Amino acid sequence: MKKDQKRLNTLNLYDKEKELADVCSALSVKTRREIIKLINQSPLTINEIAWKLNIPVSTASFHTKVLVKAGLLMVSSTEKKVTNQKTISLGNYFYTMNLGDTRVKAKIEPQKHTNTINIPIGSYSDFYVESPCGINTPQGILLISDTPAVFSSPERFNAGSIWLKRGYLKYDIPLLDFSGSKTTAIRYDDKSKIISLSFTLELCAETINYDHNCKSLLTFSVNEKSACQIKLNGDFGERRGKLNPSWLQDNLTQYGLLYNVDIRLDGTYLNEKKVSELCVKDLDLTKKDILTFKLEVTPDTKRKGGINLFGKTFGDYPQDVVLNVTYLK
Numbered sequence: 001m002k003k004d005q006k007r008l009n010t011l012n013l014y015d016k017e018k019e020l021a022d023v024c025s026a027l028s029v030k031t032r033r034e035i036i037k038l039i040n041q042s043p044l045t046i047n048e049i050a051w052k053l054n055i056p057v058s059t060a061s062f063h064t065k066v067l068v069k070a071g072l073l074m075v076s077s078t079e080k081k082v083t084n085q086k087t088i089s090l091g092n093y094f095y096t097m098n099l100g101d102t103r104v105k106a107k108i109e110p111q112k113h114t115n116t117i118n119i120p121i122g123s124y125s126d127f128y129v130e131s132p133c134g135i136n137t138p139q140g141i142l143l144i145s146d147t148p149a150v151f152s153s154p155e156r157f158n159a160g161s162i163w164l165k166r167g168y169l170k171y172d173i174p175l176l177d178f179s180g181s182k183t184t185a186i187r188y189d190d191k192s193k194i195i196s197l198s199f200t201l202e203l204c205a206e207t208i209n210y211d212h213n214c215k216s217l218l219t220f221s222v223n224e225k226s227a228c229q230i231k232l233n234g235d236f237g238e239r240r241g242k243l244n245p246s247w248l249q250d251n252l253t254q255y256g257l258l259y260n261v262d263i264r265l266d267g268t269y270l271n272e273k274k275v276s277e278l279c280v281k282d283l284d285l286t287k288k289d290i291l292t293f294k295l296e297v298t299p300d301t302k303r304k305g306g307i308n309l310f311g312k313t314f315g316d317y318p319q320d321v322v323l324n325v326t327y328l329k
Contacts, residue, residue: 026070032063039073043089064088111329115179119171119321121311122159127151129167136161138245138313160313163206165306168296175291189327191286196326197263202317203232204256206306210237216305217298220261223283227268228275230259235305241315253308255316
């Protein structure tokens with residue numbers, strides 16, 4: 001084999017046994033591994049290698065020759081006539097080891113595509129709330145705070161944050177067979193090939209002003225089926241939310257935490273932890289073009305708080321509710 005043919009060569013037990021044996025033999029001795037570590041820092045002469053490792057020059061020369069033969073080290077082109085003054089540097093060859101048959105094909109990852117839907121927090125299609133409750137827009141508190149009727153206002157679509165002590169918010173989202181726009185080609189989306197529905201939203205508990213010890217329980221449902229319960233630990237307000245308008249008082253709720261509910265083929269995950277067996281096949285997604293999801297405060301003797309839901313203009317995260325629908329191509 002010519003010298004240059006070793007460059008970038010893959011050593012394989014099936015068809016490069018000799019080369020593999022040379023490299024393994026060269027690396028089997030501790031002194032040789034120590035020499036490689038030294039040379040990795042900077043090129044050295046045989047005398048310098050012997051001095052740094054406190055071994056005889058003849059020993060250093062012998063081990064270096066083995067490493068050079070295996071292609072792991074090389075003698076530089078500026079070598080001197082005196083043998084033990086040759087400069088040794090790292091070899092120019094790159095080796096990998098494949099311990100399996102190269103004929104075995106790599107696993108092909110399935111092709112997927114994802115449609116992202118941004119859902120304004122005020123675009124709910126149905127609700128039931130009990131006082132205390134309210135809606136903030138970037139311009140101020142919407143109408144009269146703590147009045148459930150405010151949730152019917154057309155101004156709700158501009159909501160930056162919503163709070164309620166008891167009740168629910170329900171959202172209807174179109175899940176169509178085709179997607180596209182003026183700038184993209186129309187694409188057929190086969191609902192039978194949906195492998196994941198991933199919801200991301202910013203939430204915290206709700207009480208008067210704020211209280212980091214306040215706890216509440218939220219039930220997250222999709223197509224009228226309970227996906228998971230989210231335990232909200234704290235109504236946060238010790239600092240201002242990163243996005244909050246200047247008019248929002250410092251003593252009120254300021255921000256939440258980001259939660260991800262991901263319904264997959266094998267169950268439902270909350271922030272990457274499996275929390276229920278509800279999977280995408282249980283949602284009957286092919287039967288209609290509307291996907292519904294509901295956020296409902298769950299009555300609980302130990303968790304008596306309500307919820308705060310943040311949109312893209314309040315809290316810490318510049319987003320409303322984000323739904324990622326992933327399809328298998």
